[in-house]
Amino acid sequence: MNGLYIHIPFCVSKCFYCNFVSFKTSLSFQKKYIKELCTEIKNKRNLIKPKTLYIGGGTPSFLSPQLLTELFKTIEKNFGPIKNFKESTIEANVESLTPAKIKLFKKYGFTRLSLGLQSPDNKYLKIIGRAHTLEHFLKVYTLAKKYFDNINIDLIANLPNQTLAEFSAGVKKVISLKPKHISLYALEIEEGCVLYQKGFTTDDDLCLKMLKKAAALLENAGYTQYEISNFAQKGAESLHNKNYWQSGSYLGLGVAASSYLKGVRSTNTSDLKKYLTQKNKTAFSEKLTGKAKEGERIILALRMLDGFKPTKKMLQLFKKDFDSLKKEKLIFSKQGKLALTEQGKYLANQVFRHFVEPF
Numbered sequence: 001m002n003g004l005y006i007h008i009p010f011c012v013s014k015c016f017y018c019n020f021v022s023f024k025t026s027l028s029f030q031k032k033y034i035k036e037l038c039t040e041i042k043n044k045r046n047l048i049k050p051k052t053l054y055i056g057g058g059t060p061s062f063l064s065p066q067l068l069t070e071l072f073k074t075i076e077k078n079f080g081p082i083k084n085f086k087e088s089t090i091e092a093n094v095e096s097l098t099p100a101k102i103k104l105f106k107k108y109g110f111t112r113l114s115l116g117l118q119s120p121d122n123k124y125l126k127i128i129g130r131a132h133t134l135e136h137f138l139k140v141y142t143l144a145k146k147y148f149d150n151i152n153i154d155l156i157a158n159l160p161n162q163t164l165a166e167f168s169a170g171v172k173k174v175i176s177l178k179p180k181h182i183s184l185y186a187l188e189i190e191e192g193c194v195l196y197q198k199g200f201t202t203d204d205d206l207c208l209k210m211l212k213k214a215a216a217l218l219e220n221a222g223y224t225q226y227e228i229s230n231f232a233q234k235g236a237e238s239l240h241n242k243n244y245w246q247s248g249s250y251l252g253l254g255v256a257a258s259s260y261l262k263g264v265r266s267t268n269t270s271d272l273k274k275y276l277t278q279k280n281k282t283a284f285s286e287k288l289t290g291k292a293k294e295g296e297r298i299i300l301a302l303r304m305l306d307g308f309k310p311t312k313k314m315l316q317l318f319k320k321d322f323d324s325l326k327k328e329k330l331i332f333s334k335q336g337k338l339a340l341t342e343q344g345k346y347l348a349n350q351v352f353r354h355f356v357e358p359f
């Protein structure tokens with residue numbers, strides 16, 4: 001199933017852990033960006049016939065209603081009505097998600113709203129530099145629920161100095177909000193972000209306990225962990241993201257957006273100025289072949305906890321790896337499929353290392 005991804009790289013401020021391509025900019029700069037993005041949409045319209053749409057960021061809801069409308073109209077002119085996509089998601093953060101914007105998303109037929117909460121605890125929201133409070137989130141979420149049945153909430157585990165009890169209470173709080181989908185990531189403190197500069201480090205053992213606890217709480221509340229970091233109620237799995245893990249084709253538009261088309265993966269420049277001025281926006285492009293291609297397909301497919309049916313080629317190329325991972329009880333076979341074991345789920349990076357170069 002082909003997907004279309006559009007990147008909006010603006011945010012109200014920079015969170016202290018953020019390593020995404022996101023900037024705080026003026027309205028005139030945003031106007032220039034949307035103009036250039038619309039040109040890119042027009043120029044690349046024939047590269048794919050997408051079934052799913054995902055507008056991510058950054059914070060797409062940070063754009064003004066006028067700029068959002070300009071973007072939606074351009075998408076519709078080039079790819080057809082948004083309501084005709086099989087799934088259409090837009091990411092939002094509550095500090096910029098006004099009632100008018102919620103109604104605008106609904107009017108254009110978006111089927112899914114993805115909200116960044118990260119923690120339902122004001123103490124930790126402050127520590128990680130989020131621009132909202134829990135109270136503000138709840139107010140906007142309550143309104144959004146009236147318009148959207150399918151809402152995702154993003155959560156982060158292992159925040160600086162967070163205890164297991166505090167984290168578990170947070171997961172329970174989010175469950176009580178009954179979103180259809182929850183994405184849960186472990187905090188990563190990469191060089192350059194504010195938390196790194198402040199000297200914070202992460203505790204891997206505690207993180208593992210948190211992820212295990214969250215999985216148990218969520219499964220118990222009726223959510224299925226269908227991917228390493230994603231939990232959904234029945235029928236609410238993200239089709240757009242599943243396409244990535246199934247190595248489907250996708251076109252990414254906007255600064256730093258990635259594409260995978262006809263076996264070629266490419267990424268647009270992450271330099272905003274270059275994005276605005278250069279006709280050729282591609283910063284990196286590579287055609288994967290042979291073992292590297294099959295290895296990447298395996299890594300993506302293994303992220304889905306239901307597993308995947310390996311092709312003959314995969315079995316030939318990686319027989320030794322599959323055998324040793326089975327021996328270590330990190331993957332297992334079920335009905336012709338290969339999947340991560342419970343232990344493998346938490347040691348996924350160790351599993352994935354088998355399928356990346358050097359082999």
Ligand code: SF4
Nearest residue numbers: 011014015018022058
């Ligand atoms: S909202 Fe997301 S993209 Fe924006 S600064 Fe925070 S973490 Fe980064």
